[in-house]
Amino acid sequence: MQKTLFCLKVGHRLDFSMSDSNSTDFTNPSTFILLGIPGLEAAHVWISIPFCTMYSIALLGNFIILFIVKRETSLHVPMYYFLCMLSVSDLILSTAILPKTLSIFWFHSREIDFGACLTQMYFIHTFLSIESGIFVAMALDRYVAICDPLRHSTVLTNPVVAKIGLAVVLRSGLLVLPTPFLARRWPYCRTNIIPHTHCEHMAVVKLACADTRISSYYGLSVVFLVTGLDAIFITASYTQILRAIFSLPRKDARLKTFGTCGSHLCAILAFYIPALFSFLTYRFGHSVALHFHVLIANAYLLMPPMLNPIIYGVKTRQIRDRLIWLSTHKVP
Template identity: 70%
Template sequence: MQETPLCLRVVNFLFYTMSDSNTTDFTNSSTFILLGIPGLEAAHVWISIPFCAIYAIAVFGNFTILFIVKREPSLHGPMFYFLCMLAVTDLVISTSTLPKMLSIFWFNLREIRVSACLTQMYFVHCFSVMESGILVAMAFDRYVAICNPLTYSTTLTNSVVVKIGLAVVLRSGIITLPYPFLAKQWPYCRTNIIPNFYCGHIAVVKLACADIHISTYYGLFQLFSVIGMDVCFIVISYIQILRAIFRLPTKDARLKTFGTCISHLCAISALYIPNLVSPLIQRFGHNLPLHFLVLIASVYQLVPPMVHPVIYGLRTKQIRGRLLQVFTNKEI
């Protein structure tokens, strides 16, 4: 009696692994087909125009941030090191999805190999978690700068910044590792068509002809534990920051100090609002049009990499001044 469930599991496993050969929907089991934005195929060329502009702004803006920080010795400090990490993360996230999206829109190149799909899945989710961790590190930077300014240089030394950066990278790499492994173990015997422009975890595992509750639960666990924990750390940091600001003697001093946090708060809003809303809509918005769900996912993936360099370029005095100086020198 005890051996029957194991035997059934073996039979089911063999059935699932062999069933794709008996299914007409699967034209090539080694590839997936990305539809782009389902229902709006006729408008793909027109839709590609704003997306291409978003990608161009993201690439130019983030490379500009890296260039200015590297060239200007006065910017070689913890806040700008974290900003460079954020710029690199944004470049990887946008480059992981946009070129493939544009190839679908412009050249109808919809096929993607399973290995490339799983790699894209890992990079997208890994660097999204990494981006969240960097924003936590930047919140800690603002906390030390405002609440303990006299110890700022001794607390956030270069070695501490490196350790924080390594912790952020290791955490994101480890916690995202189950995504491709879970997706790879499921049998895909019904269809290989992904109604999206990139290989998101949920979008892929929904195609599996198996019980995918483990993947779904792990995705929700990652969403609420990692993002939720990061948001809690940021909220705690800003509670302490606001307490320190309200203790300042004059209104001008309060506004000036709070102004140093505006860029970070805008970056947080640009990431976490779509980061929390999009996965929940993807999982529970079953009655919403499919093209609407895909467009929401595109906001989650593409807008933060474009917005972050714009925010810091306009709001950070040192970067804005250096940028104006660079363009002035070119004009001369």
């Protein structure tokens, strides 16, 4: 039966055919319907090619990072422990999104269980917050290594690194935890069709036929408490780092010291710039086409897991040298 969904933004009309996509009243839908990229349904197979490529690179690259750091004892230091945490977070984040997205593109498997949708929402936002926290931890490591190198081994011991990692996970998990519970309590009586490739928080909440300002305000609060504060801490750390670098007397020493944190800076920019662009587009780009919103949201989630192992593999000499050695020698 042909149904027409008028989206939340005026001017976007989506045609969707599926017998299970009821628009009748229901309080708690058993399933949601993910449309994929609205307006570009005919190109889903072609769009899946770069998506699948990014996912494959993310999987291969992050597993290589984990493998190299595990095997190379000289890399068993705080910087690479944090890098391993980032790789694990990247693997979980990309896996929480891509398999379902590709099933929509390839097999038109648009249905997702209500509970599974909320679980996916929780994992996406939790691991985005974890990545942001790991970048703060890495900035702290670079700050101590450059600004107070003699105390680096005594300040950032293995137990301290483990406690920092645990604190990052607990902070993110607990702060994001209320979002699926808030989303679950709203009545959904308009439609169960989500014009997206995954269960993004506000994309789900906006389907509710109730005053959902609590969810909206809480989501914004988490963004500012996590991403906003993390960005401030990272900026403060690198302000001190740059001051220390430019105070060095020799140019080659300045370049060498700056090179030790170059990969981290590139990874930070690859994470925060798409995140900021996606946030501004979603909140204020009301005249932007819906399919562009969805594409930007996917790029924001998929690009960092793909780029991080490339950035660290190219910029970090120890990883690059070990990778070259592994590719030219038989692994014992």
